Amino acid sequence: MIRVALPTGDLRNETAALLEHAGIGIEDYAAGSRALRFPMLGDAAVARVFRERDIPVQVALGNYDAGICSLSWIEELAQRFPGHEVVRVRDVGYGGHGLWLAAAGDEAEASVRIVSEYPNIAETIARRLRLRRYRVFPVWGAAEAYPPEDADVVLVAAPDEAAIEAAGLRPIARVLQSSAWLIVNRQSLASKDLSPLLSRLLAQAGASASAPLSVPASLGLRPAAPRAPRTRLRLALPDGHAQSHTIAALQTAGVRVAGYEDGAVIRRPAIDMDGVDVKVIRPQDMPQQVAIGQFDLAVTGRDWLFDHLVQFPSSPVEEIIDLRRSIYGLAAIVKDVRADTVAGALREWRAKSDAPIRVASEYPNIADHFARERHFGRYSVIPIAGASEGFVPEDAEILIEGIDTGSSVRANKLTVLERFYESTNCVIANKQRPEGALRPLFDALVERLRSGAAEPVAAGGGA
Amino acid sequence: MSDTTTTQRSRGMRDLLPDEMDRVRAAEDAFAAACRTWGYREIRTPVIEPLHLFTSAGTLSPQTLDRVYSFLDWDGWSGERVVLRPDSTIPAARLYAERLDGGRVAKLFYNQNVFRFTDDGSSREEWQCGVELIGDTGRAGDVELVLLALEALAPLKLPDVKVRLSHAGIVRAVLAAAGMAPDEQSAAYDRLLDGDLTVVDEVEARVPQLNAPLRLLFEVEGGGSGYIANLRGPLTAAIPALEPAFDDLAFVVEALEARGVTPLVQSVLARSFEYYSGLVVKVEAGGQRVVTGGRYDDLIGLVGGKHVPASGFAVYLAPLIEMLAPAQRPADERRIVVQAESDTPALLASQYEAAEHLRAARLRAETVEGMHSVPTHRLICREGSPKYTLVWPDGSEHFERLDDVARVLEPDR
Numbered sequence: 001m002i003r004v005a006l007p008t009g010d011l012r013n014e015t016a017a018l019l020e021h022a023g024i025g026i027e028d029y030a031a032g033s034r035a036l037r038f039p040m041l042g043d044a045a046v047a048r049v050f051r052e053r054d055i056p057v058q059v060a061l062g063n064y065d066a067g068i069c070s071l072s073w074i075e076e077l078a079q080r081f082p083g084h085e086v087v088r089v090r091d092v093g094y095g096g097h098g099l100w101l102a103a104a105g106d107e108a109e110a111s112v113r114i115v116s117e118y119p120n121i122a123e124t125i126a127r128r129l130r131l132r133r134y135r136v137f138p139v140w141g142a143a144e145a146y147p148p149e150d151a152d153v154v155l156v157a158a159p160d161e162a163a164i165e166a167a168g169l170r171p172i173a174r175v176l177q178s179s180a181w182l183i184v185n186r187q188s189l190a191s192k193d194l195s196p197l198l199s200r201l202l203a204q205a206g207a208s209a210s211a212p213l214s215v216p217a218s219l220g221l222r223p224a225a226p227r228a229p230r231t232r233l234r235l236a237l238p239d240g241h242a243q244s245h246t247i248a249a250l251q252t253a254g255v256r257v258a259g260y261e262d263g264a265v266i267r268r269p270a271i272d273m274d275g276v277d278v279k280v281i282r283p284q285d286m287p288q289q290v291a292i293g294q295f296d297l298a299v300t301g302r303d304w305l306f307d308h309l310v311q312f313p314s315s316p317v318e319e320i321i322d323l324r325r326s327i328y329g330l331a332a333i334v335k336d337v338r339a340d341t342v343a344g345a346l347r348e349w350r351a352k353s354d355a356p357i358r359v360a361s362e363y364p365n366i367a368d369h370f371a372r373e374r375h376f377g378r379y380s381v382i383p384i385a386g387a388s389e390g391f392v393p394e395d396a397e398i399l400i401e402g403i404d405t406g407s408s409v410r411a412n413k414l415t416v417l418e419r420f421y422e423s424t425n426c427v428i429a430n431k432q433r434p435e436g437a438l439r440p441l442f443d444a445l446v447e448r449l450r451s452g453a454a455e456p457v458a459a460g461g462g463a
Numbered sequence: 464m465s466d467t468t469t470t471q472r473s474r475g476m477r478d479l480l481p482d483e484m485d486r487v488r489a490a491e492d493a494f495a496a497a498c499r500t501w502g503y504r505e506i507r508t509p510v511i512e513p514l515h516l517f518t519s520a521g522t523l524s525p526q527t528l529d530r531v532y533s534f535l536d537w538d539g540w541s542g543e544r545v546v547l548r549p550d551s552t553i554p555a556a557r558l559y560a561e562r563l564d565g566g567r568v569a570k571l572f573y574n575q576n577v578f579r580f581t582d583d584g585s586s587r588e589e590w591q592c593g594v595e596l597i598g599d600t601g602r603a604g605d606v607e608l609v610l611l612a613l614e615a616l617a618p619l620k621l622p623d624v625k626v627r628l629s630h631a632g633i634v635r636a637v638l639a640a641a642g643m644a645p646d647e648q649s650a651a652y653d654r655l656l657d658g659d660l661t662v663v664d665e666v667e668a669r670v671p672q673l674n675a676p677l678r679l680l681f682e683v684e685g686g687g688s689g690y691i692a693n694l695r696g697p698l699t700a701a702i703p704a705l706e707p708a709f710d711d712l713a714f715v716v717e718a719l720e721a722r723g724v725t726p727l728v729q730s731v732l733a734r735s736f737e738y739y740s741g742l743v744v745k746v747e748a749g750g751q752r753v754v755t756g757g758r759y760d761d762l763i764g765l766v767g768g769k770h771v772p773a774s775g776f777a778v779y780l781a782p783l784i785e786m787l788a789p790a791q792r793p794a795d796e797r798r799i800v801v802q803a804e805s806d807t808p809a810l811l812a813s814q815y816e817a818a819e820h821l822r823a824a825r826l827r828a829e830t831v832e833g834m835h836s837v838p839t840h841r842l843i844c845r846e847g848s849p850k851y852t853l854v855w856p857d858g859s860e861h862f863e864r865l866d867d868v869a870r871v872l873e874p875d876r
Binding site for chain 1: 515518519521525528529533535537538539540541542543544580582
């Protein structure tokens with residue numbers, strides 16, 4: 001059985017078309033079915049749909065023999081793990097975009113702050129540039145929103161310079177021209193007959209649309225003067241799924257934030273308090289931003305704070321208000337396991353094999369913490385970006401995942417072994433509170449936000 | 464589940480077994496003894512250092528930094544990464560700048576490991592014994608380090624020891640004369656080190672005033688001050704910036720020759736071009752590199768200290784483990800295993816008392832026989848009389864007193 005990892009998202013339509021032209025089309029994949037697995041090549045192959053960034057990891061691990069994803073994600077893996085098992089077979093010629101270094105101004109702090117969804121490539125660039133001191137902040141998204149206050153430089157994906165400029169940034173250099181690539185696992189290529197797949201795909205005309213990583217001679221930024229103490233309070237609000245819950249909390253609190261509405265992504269909306277600036281970023285990225293003092297307050301999920309604190313126990317971030325909205329649990333989820341406890345499942349897996357137990361999660365630090373606490377012994381944590389319900393049992397033994405009503409768990413015939421953490425949305429702050437004129441403003445905003453908390457309710461859902 | 468592996472040892476990491484550790488200790492002890500008698504003091508730096516220590520120094524190439532084990536530790540919320548030290552000289556320079564920088568000469572040595580990723584299965588952890596001579600010691604300091612390295616190696620009786628010297632200023636001056644920027648110089652140096660002499664042709668084309676073929680410099684390895692004199696005249700006429708490097712090199716070579724050491728002289732020697740600012744030394748034994756070092760006058764300033772010249776070297780233990788003969792037990796060594804005739808608390812106490820007594824008499828006495836024990840004698844402890852029976856391959860003898868046992872086991876008997 002040949003196992004193929006196919007992308008969801010931006011590359012899906014063109015990948016479906018490529019498969020169709022190659023005579024191995026998958027009707028439901030092309031139609032955008034929400035299913036995650038599809039038979040392919042009759043019964044000779046199975047295709048599994050992933051978020052793009054997960055595909056190189058899955059092919060490198062050998063869970064999948066082949067995959068199609070952007071060169072940028074392949075390079076992101078390769079820069080951190082040069083010995084990985086991914087062989088680049090062919091540029092399939094679509095999905096073109098550049099990875100750009102960009103800045104908002106022409107200055108950089110002495111320790112250059114680089115923000116990116118591609119932290120490994122960013123690290124390589126910093127070394128190649130021989131930056132004397134730098135910090136790379138990995139983010140889940142919205143990197144373009146960080147400069148100039150929260151980053152000196154960003155490394156972002158964009159189709160062209162105009163798109164960078166449209167985000168209010170100045171392109172410094174395009175460091176990679178990416179397009180979709182067909183990749184295979186090295187061991188699979190060496191020992192398994194992949195020809196039914198490869199011969200059809202390689203027969204398709206492929207136009208090379210990519211260019212390798214190239215680093216400019218310098219960033220061209222002047223050293224910035226030491227930062228003066230801030231005179232305005234800074235609040236971070238979340239985008240994505242957490243946005244509607246936060247809007248509800250703000251409405252209850254009577255806090256008006258113009259431009260922060262459902263369906264709108266304005267990165268710098270206006271709050272009805274003088275002296276306060278608001279920025280909209282991903283909730284996952286907030287704890288670190290608060291820890292380093294970029295924001296005084298942030299509305300995020302308790303789950304993301306937990307993930308941050310298990311990775312960095314000395315971080316100076318704390319929860320100060322439980323908004324009691326967006327309630328869900330973190331759970332250990334399996335499929336096709338007879339045991340009904342984590343300990344029982346461990347015994348079941350150990351009886352079959354002494355191979356590492358694969359723990360897949362969007363919360364890699366919590367997953368690692370969970371595995372240590374439950375004495376998993378030999379295990380590996382596979383960070384994932386989404387489409388998580390399809391991971392067990394083929395691609396991982398256990399999934400650490402957020403669940404609310406449990407409908408997705410039931411629909412995918414999954415089993416919750418243990419619901420071990422209850423998450424809500426919350427307000428976080430640095431333990432080192434603002435001083436001087438900012439302190440009364442901070443206290444006033446905290447009081448207003450506190451009044452946005454929902455009435456206490458029982459934790460919802462479950463499996 | 465994914466495939467199992469046959470070992471739990473991390474890839475690129477090495478176990479050292481007792482016989483190998485005997486050889487490691489022999490090398491370390493010889494090194495430390497030499498350093499102490501020359502007045503050097505031992506230091507140890509942390510395994511974990513901030514990444515910016517190594518990036519700030521600017522002396523590790525991006526290619527070297529690509530191989531560093533870096534990660535965010537428990538305090539990594541600030542975004543500052545840490546590393547498993549990839550090098551000991553930069554941490555030693557930091558230690559000097561932070562803790563010892565009083566303007567006086569510091570004579571330091573260390574014995575510690577460094578970590579660098581390799582993807583060819585070779586060792587990613589390397590043990591080094593190193594010396595740092597920090598302060599304005601001039602060219603005499605370079606001579607001292609070469610002689611100290613040789614004295615540290617001498618007790619190991621290594622085969623075919625060769626000292627090779629170079630000077631970072633030679634290649635730097637030649638490449639600068641060819642108009643190469645620092646980054647181009649580094650790349651060209653690496654090509655030269657890899658034996659790619661097409662670089663020489665490129666340089667010759669860019670320095671038309673040369674009246675001696677550069678290949679003299681890069682192709683021929685000379686033997687001492689005569690060779691330096693042969694090159695010096697024609698080359699410095701074309702590239703005057705070579706003069707200081709030839710001066711330094713000639714001084715050190717002449718001093719070493721006067722001490723009976725005839726070094727070979729090469730134009731390119733050790734990697735880490737950006738590291739060294741003056742003399743570079745490599746010692747080989749049995750065809751393998753066992754020591755590298757040199758002068759790095761800019762490093763202390765780059766890690767935040769004053770501008771203090773410095774030089775140092777490191778002995779690599781891995782090749783020595785392979786080269787050194789297995790440790791020989793002294794022919795007259797008595798290795799006694801002390802045993803109890805039966806398993807009672809009183810006899811066990813007697814067994815340990817007997818072993819302690821023999822050890823006090825400077826004998827090697829074991830109470831648990833292990834896989835490496837190889838006893839020459841066994842002493843059996845009894846409750847009745849005789850209290851002790853000493854057994855050896857050719858016979859046995861009974862005793863009532865431990866003093867008598869110890870007397871019989873004295874080496875000269």
